[in-house]
Amino acid sequence: MEPYTASTVVTSIKEDGNGHWHTLENSPFYAEGGGQPADRGWIGTLPVLDVQIKDGEVWHLLSESLPTGKAVEVRIDEDVxxxxxxxxxxxxxxxxxxxxxxxxxxxxxxxxxxxxxxxxxxxxxxxxxxxxxxxxxxxxxxxxxxxxxxxxxxxxxxxxxxxxxxxxxxxxxxxxxxxxxxxxxxxxxxxxxxxxxxxxxxxxxxxxxxxxxxxxxxxxAIKATQQARAALRTIHHTFSTTNESVAARVIEEHTIRLEREKEIKTLEERIAKAKVEAVLKEDNYVALHVGRTEAETLTTAIIERIAATGRIAVGANYGTQKLFVMHDGTQDIAVGTFLKAALQEMQIGRGGGNHKQAQARFTSVAELEKGIEEIVKRLQEGVLPC
Ligand SMILES: [Zn+2]
Incomplete structure (x- = not known):
């Protein structure tokens, strides 16, 4: 077996964007090649970050440079x-x-x-x-x-x-x-x-x-097996399964989830319809819908429907702290430009969009609420950018 420690001399140094490369009189380090990564170890007290062969010479990458001609102790990381x-x-x-x-x-x-x-x-x-x-x-x-x-x-x-x-x-x-x-x-x-x-x-x-x-x-291999076992233990604990029953159970859970998602989608469509009908009873040019507990997909589904009636729809979702502004393209206002400029003036949130759709994200619900109030006010009052 090759020795893991040796005493040698630094023979030359060059520098590049990665750090300081050194050649040694004798190198026990394996340079990257043949599908095998480079050895790790130390030259003096500095860790060897990489070892490459270039023009027949073995170059060792260090974070600092060592003086040439100096005797150094080198040590290979035996575990690696x-x-x-x-x-x-x-x-x-x-x-x-x-x-x-x-x-x-x-x-x-x-x-x-x-x-x-x-x-x-x-x-x-x-x-x-x-x-x-x-x-x-x-x-x-x-x-x-x-x-x-x-x-x-x-x-x-x-x-x-x-x-x-x-x-x-x-x-x-x-x-x-x-x-x-x-x-x-x-x-x-x-x-x-x-x-x-x-x-x-x-x-x-x-x-x-x-x-x-x-x-x-x-x-x-031992580590990989331990990781797999730990992952499996979590599943067994959650679903009360054994190695024998886990596959069938996971497939069953997945099927149930797909069915539930379908049901939720149907219910969301009904809710969206009802909410839109309520909004349409008010004769507002700017219509606001705030989703405090609902999924973001439902919030956007509702405001898309409101926007389709020719109004400017403003939607907010508390869960994701997002705000949406939308119209069906019949309005003169470019909501992307409007929202971006308004946020910059308020110095909260980040966002933008195109002519008929825009969205912004805030860092807290308090900021989102401030954003909703100001955006709706600006749209109602027609405070629009030139
Ligand atoms: Zn081999």
């Missing part, structure tokens, strides 16, 4: 390195099993902050298939097979066994999982398959006619 090694080695295992036993090729992969993904050359895969794959991987983990990493000259590489042809020359770094995988790879790996702990596929998504599997291994 270990985690990346687990996720990366897990990818070797998934790729090898899918290709050798299922005839499905890996097209690309990447390790992310919380989960990793692998794009595979198949249009579909069902969850039963994924579960079978997980069992096969777990068996290989239980067998605790050794993983060997060594360098040999290119002529000695067993090309026929190689997972993927390499265009590198000279010494080739081989990563070999006993009886499973023989790969030219520059990434970091664990020493045995047992160190992977477990590998879980957490999601599947179709991409460009292929499939992208999202997976987690090691501690990430």
């Amino acid at each position: 390195r270990r985690d990346h090694s687990i996720q990366h080695t897990a990818q070797h295992v998934i790729t090898a099993i899918l290709e050798d036993r299922h005839g499905i090729r890996t097209l690309s992969f990447g390790i992310g902050e919380t989960d990793s993904s692998i794009e595979i050359e198949t249009a579909t895969m069902d969850w039963a298939h994924v579960e079978a794959l997980e069992q096969e991987m777990q068996q290989l983990i239980f067998e605790n097979r050794p993983i060997r990493v060594y360098e040999i000259p290119k002529e000695e590489v067993d090309r026929a066994r190689l997972r993927k042809e390499t265009d590198r020359t000279g010494m080739i770094r081989i990563v070999e999982i006993e009886g499973l995988d023989y790969n030219a790879c520059g990434g970091t790996h664990v020493e045995t398959t047992g160190q992977l702990g477990t590998i879980h596929v957490t999601a599947m998504k179709k991409v460009r006619g292929n499939l992208r599997l999202t997976y987690v291994a090691g501690n990430r």
Whole structure:
């Protein structure tokens, strides 16, 4: 295994918008590449924010610059390195099993902050298939097979066994999982398959006619399982369900909700009709409707109906602290411009709109009430912007 700490010297520095990049005489840091993120760690007391290879040199990103020629202690974050090694080695295992036993090729992969993904050359895969794959991987983990990493000259590489042809020359770094995988790879790996702990596929998504599997291994798999269990516990607690009954119950609840929404819509239409009829009895050029407890959709449905009668409709909803001004297009006033200017003068709320529709939002009900009063007054008195 590579050392986690070392003593070395800063050899050069450059600066860009991201911060201060440093090269070292000897770097134990893994630079981002081959689908694996960069190591984290410290140079002196400064955390290493990124590691990239550019023009054959390893550059380390720090928030400040260190003097060149100065001896520094460098330390790799062992937990992050270990985690990346687990996720990366897990990818070797998934790729090898899918290709050798299922005839499905890996097209690309990447390790992310919380989960990793692998794009595979198949249009579909069902969850039963994924579960079978997980069992096969777990068996290989239980067998605790050794993983060997060594360098040999290119002529000695067993090309026929190689997972993927390499265009590198000279010494080739081989990563070999006993009886499973023989790969030219520059990434970091664990020493045995047992160190992977477990590998879980957490999601599947179709991409460009292929499939992208999202997976987690090691501690990430344990965390993902704990999160899923916590989420499920909340559902069980809320609906008094068990693992066996939860799916049926959730579908039932969803169906009931859709039916209720339909009923509510019918009721809202009736309420809107009644409220509009009441407003029409008064012969006002500006008609106001204030919704104190109703949903915003009902408020807007009511004022749309009022506006359709040729009046200028002003609506307010206490729940969302919004104010609406609307007409059917037959009025001369551009309500968007009017509302924006009025709010600016009052120095409350924010909003605007077009010729026949406008809305504003306030930060409190008190502000909304002040807004309603002033807007209605201005519209009634014809205090309109030029
Ligand atoms: Zn590798």
